[in-house]
Amino acid sequence: MNKEIDWQICQGLPTRIYRNLGNGLMSLTQQIDKRWLLVGHTSNVALEYPKFYVSEAGRQRVIREGRKNVHAWAVGRLAITERIDRSDLKQIYYCPYTQPYFTWLGGNEPVNEAELLIVIDNRVFCTSNYRQPQLALF
Structure with missing residues (x-):
């Protein structure tokens, strides 16, 4: 059973995706x-600051046990975006058998957070240039 998502009500709220x-x-x-x-199921979605x-x-x-279970996810704010600059997106990957963290597809460096997570046709992409904001002291 697929549950329809009310995108307007859900926008901007903390959202977990898996x-x-x-x-x-x-x-x-x-x-x-x-x-x-x-909230529902989808093959296309965007999360800010996951x-x-x-x-x-x-x-x-x-x-x-050799049986899959939900043990990996992302948490961010649900975003509704019309236009996406795909030039900075890289596909993200997770395999419990090879590493204990998310990584870029074909890479080995851990990915802990991003500026934007986009699911397009059920494939997960993230911005690759995210830098943790630095606290500015004045």
Whole structure:
């Protein structure tokens, strides 16, 4: 069962995104009253300032049991964007069997956060030039 997303209501709220192993789409949950509730499923979405998380206990369970489970996700703010500059986007990748973190496709360097995460036709891309904002002292 696919749940339709009300994009206008959900925009700007903290959103967790992960690949749904049952339907192959991305599942979106939003934090409401300290609980993460399912908003819907999609193959195209944008998150601003995502941070990437991997539960090491969940990853070890996948390796030990050989069965997949949801143990890796990104959290950011749901964005509605009309135009996207794709020149700075690189595909991001995660495989529990080879590394305990997200990385650029074909790379080995950990990716912990980005300025923008875009899912296009169920493939995940992020901006590659993100730099952590520095605190300016005056």
